[in-house]
Amino acid sequence: MKKLLLPFLALLSAHTATAQLTDTFADGNFTQNPAWTGDVASFQVNAALQLQTNGPATTGTELQLVTSCAATTGTTWEFWANLKLATSSGNFADVWLMADQPDLKASGTKGYFVRLGGTPDEVALFRKDATGSPVYVVNGQDATLSSTNNNLVRVRVTRSPANVWTLERDLAGGTIYVREGTATDATHQRSAYFGVYCTYSSTNNRAFYFDDFRVTDATAPLLVQAAAPAPRQLDLSFNEAVATAQSAASYRLSTGSPAVTAAVRDAQDPTVVHLTLAADLPLGSLTVEARNVADAFGNVAAGPLTVTFQNNGFAVPPGLNQLLITEIMADETPVVGLPASEFVEIHNPSATTVVDLGGVRLLKPGNTGNPAVFPVGAVLLPGEYAVVCGSTRTAQFAAFGKVFGLTNFPSLSNAADQLVLRGRDGRTLFEVSYADTWYRDNRKKDGGWTLEIRDTTNPCAGADNWRASEDASGGTPGRANSVRATNPDRTAPVLLRALALNPTTVRLYFGEKLDSAAAATVVLYTLTPAATVLRAAPLGPDFRLVDLTLAAPLTANQPLTATVQRALDCVGNASGPATSAPLALPVPVVAGDVVINEILFNPRTGGVDFVEIVNRSGKFLDVQGWQLGNQKPDNSVDAEPVSSGPVLLLPGGLLALTTRPDIVQQQYPTSSDAAHLLPLPALPTFPDDAGTVVLFDSQGRILDRFAYSDEQHLKLLDNVEGVSLERIRAAGPSEAGNFHSAAGSVGYATPGRPNSQQQPDVAGTGILTLEPEIFTPDDDGQQDFTSLAYRLDAPGYAGSVTIYDAQGRLARRLVRNETLPTQGTWQWDGLTDRGQKASVGYYILHIELFRPSGGQKQEYRKTVVVGARQ
Known part of the structure; x- marks a missing residue:
């Protein structure tokens, strides 16, 4: 092979200015000019001055060597190789053209590589992302490397500035290349390393030979993007690394002012140049020009290179949904890969506006302690993410980018909680009420994984727009979420129910967050029979409630209908012509008006109990202050409040009382009704075998009592877990003979829906x-x-x-x-x-x-x- 060395060196001498990497191993080593690192003890430069593997004779061994190389676009990669073995799934070599880290064995390494061999015995170009298996960029012809002991090949790969890849090879080891194919792929734009990776069975530990590595960048840099993070700063992004030394004279605004006074390449990202300006940037559309800019390898773009950007101003206080919570770590243990600390991630969804965080508060509504407050001067750049954690935990997240360590960072409940961002003027900016059912993964909800928002353009959505992180580390703090996907809200808001709080105040309950400004428009609301609405007040922080103030008092138990014309949710969906709900001013309840209608006392694994009540009177009733209890054998009662706030129970209406409506819906998706599931902070403990459930009014008087037992279930049922007992006849007594197991055809329970076993009368034939x-x-x-x-x-x-x-x-x-x-x-x-x-x-x-x-x-x-x- 070394007979090709002279023409190869002649080619090298003609283009040394543009060579990013060259190594022919003519100096007899690989530790300098350039220096290779990795499994150095398992490689050697042999007598033929070729790089050769010399690792342990152990099946499944993986070897790697890497050297620094930042070439990306407008680049040609060339190398010679000979695999003196029969290639297979366990015997192949990968030559990494671009890698973002030095460990080619790590599953999270990103970049591009040429695979020699493998199961198809091919020469192919692959892309590797942070997660998942490698994917083809150019799928080479199968059986190209079909020899059992002499698979000789020289490979050339080019990537144009337009991200078009071309893969070529010469199976004689020369330079008469045959094209394998072309493809366009712009996924990865950064590189830090070039390297080789080999895996083999025990007899092939010395069977890999490499030579004539050459990486050439012969194209000038392109100006890709400009952004203004501050009034007197411009950040320019190029398609590749530029020269370390930058001159202010190379840059100007097309308007001529303000002048550029300094140009400095970014210390971390060599593709970015920071420009300092003599005065504040004007607002509007601006064009920046670059001339005589060299890349890191000496290629000069005479220019002018131009890019236009929009300057919309700097660091403005955020409005509604202009600052988002996009990730939540509520349960940090057991550790999967992230620091053992609670945190949330915030995001500026704007592509142009810098958000001023000074004075913004992070809090949990109802907490009596002081909220966490962002310091003056804190900003979030357009599209930027940042981690927010406790003030003593900042160092744990330093590797993830921007971090805000706040005093009084709220403790996050594992099962369910509500978080709110409020502006310094007290306005709600963002609200989320999460629950561990949002993970949709029982393993991940046990700890170590974050909840991530899917679509940041749909910030008002709840469970449907959140998922457990799919990143191997357990989350993606400081960067785009692993579960990101288009998930628009196309559902119009629905009026779920209405209730008269008092003779002159009606409260409306909506199924999703409303546009608070639109919801305050009085003319949207009507009550029939006629009742004049004087004022409409949406209630924060989630704006699902609207209180209407009436001009005249209502008559008790008089049925009315509240109608809303074109209610808008917070992303602008309109409800259409009208959405309505019945209501009335409630009247007092007496024993027998409301009875126990269904009880689930032995839930499925991961499930929760519920008790359903039914209003069998003609009255409109308010359940505020009622209590639900379990009467123990000693006649003492363990009771819990049904609702601390007003909740209307219509004539014939149902309410299923449970601590976790979301779990009830999840376990009975087709036989439950979310509108009739009432969340309680706690339920009495109902034994799985037998007990007595008691319902009290707000004065502590018994409304109904039912003694249940698992013996009341249908005898044919092998397993009664998750099977409720249903009332058969609403007018009948609360005794065993009037209850029966819910039907299997409806999922064995009907929380919030009419009972599957209900019977209007005793008579009848099949x-x-x-x-x-x-x-x-x-x-x-x-x-x-x-x-x-x-x-x-x-x-x-x-x-x-x-x-x-x-x-x-x-x-x-x-x-x-x-x-x-x-x-x-x-x-x-x-x-x-x-x-x-x-x-x-x-x-x-x-x-x-x-x-x-x-x-x-x-x-x-x-x-x-x-x-x-x-």
Whole structure:
């Protein structure tokens, strides 16, 4: 191979000004000119003056060497290699053209590399991101390196200033290159190292040979971006590293003023130049020019290079959603990879505006202590992220970028909490009420992982816009979130309920945060029968509530309807023509008006108890001050308040009382109603086997009492965890005979919804209705299935439906021993148990109903025809 050395050196001498890296190992070592680091004891320069592996003869060994190299775009990489082995998934070499860190074995190393060998025996160009497996940039031809002991190749890779990659190779080791392919990829724009990585089986420890490494940058730098972080400073970003020495004379504004007085390359990022100006920048669109700027390798851009930017001013106090909380570490242990400390991340979503943080407060509403306050002079640049933590924890986060250590940083509850950012004028800037169900991952919610916002352009959203971090370290403090994704809010705000707090004040409850300014517009609200609204006051910090002040007092228990015209949520979605809710001025409750309607006392793993109450009177009632209790065997009662604030219970209305409505919704997604789930700070302890639940009014008088037991559950149920007991008849007594296990077909509980086992009256006979009796399962949208509706005379039935063809052969087991509500529907789509379409003809539906408690068994047969359209 060294016979190519002379022409190669001649080529080198002709372009030394632009060579970023050259090593032919002609000096017999790899420790200087340039210096390679890594597994130095496992490499050698052999007698042929080639770099050769010399590692341990152990299968699965990984070796690496790296040397400094910052070349990125407008660059050519060349090298020679010979793999004297049969390449495979465990025997290959990666030549890293760009790497952001010196450890090529680390999973988080980012950059680009050429793989020689691997399972496809190819020469291919890959990109490696911080997470995930490498991905192809150029997929080389398979079986290119197919020799068992002599895979010789010279490789050339070029990356144009437009980020177009070209991969070429010569299998004779010369310079007659064959193109493998081209592709555009601009993912990584920074590099610090060039290197080689080899992995092998035990017999191939000395089988990797490398030579003639050359990295050439022959293109001048390009000016990419300008930003003004301060009135008299401009930061210019180039597409590659520029020369250390910079001259103010190389830069000017196209307007000629203010003049540039100094130009300094950034100490950390060699692609950035900081310009100091003689006077403040004017507002508006500005153009900066650069002339005779050299890159780090001597290539000069004569220019002028120009870039235009918008100056919108500097360091302004943030308004609503102009400063965001984008990441929350509420439970820092066990440690995954981040410091063992609570923190939140804040973000300036603007692309142009510098945010003045001075005087901004971070707090938890209701806390009596002093809030955490950002110091005067603190700013957040456009698009910038910063970590906020306790004042004694700042050093732990220094490696993550900008950090604000605040005195009185609030303690974050693991399960659920509310955080608010308030401006120095007291206005709410941002609010989030998080819960550990937002993780959607039971492992991650146990600690060490952050919650991250998905779409920062949708700051008002709750659970749907937050997820557990997917970063291997447990979070992404100080940088863009790992779960970031487009997640717009296209849902209009809905008026959930309304309540008269007193004769002249009505409170409206909305399903999401409102535009507080728009929500204060009086003409949006009407009450019928006619009641004049004098004032509308949205309530912070989350602006889900609006209090209406009325001109005249309301009459007690008089039904009204509150209507809102075009309510706007905080991202501008309008509710449409109108959204409304019933209300009235509540009247006092008496025993028997409200009864216990459903109880879940033995929840599933990770679940919570709930007790549902129903208003069976014609009254509008306020549950404020009521209590829910568990009567113990000694007749003492463990009681907890139902609500410290006003909550209206409509005639016939339901409320499911629980500490975690979010968990109830998660475990009963299709049979719960969020509008009728009322969160309580605490519930009495209800034993899993038996107990007595008691409901009290605000005066401590008993409204209802129910003694429950797991013996009341349907005997056919193998497991009653997560199965509620439901009231059968609302007007009936609160005793065991009037309660039954919720039906399996609705998920075994109906929190906030009508009971699956409810029965309007005691009388009735079983009825089966089949419609249509002829159907055509051809997916044309017309009679594609048949429905078998049932109405049972009592709860507690189990049912089976088996379908036979006209010859008596089994076609489909549609239902097998399913616990049933008192009424429902089954559907047959015309498919057999094999998933095939049933043949045209007559079919018999054999229905079996069995009631274990009474031993009754009933059998029915229905005929149906599977047809076909002509």
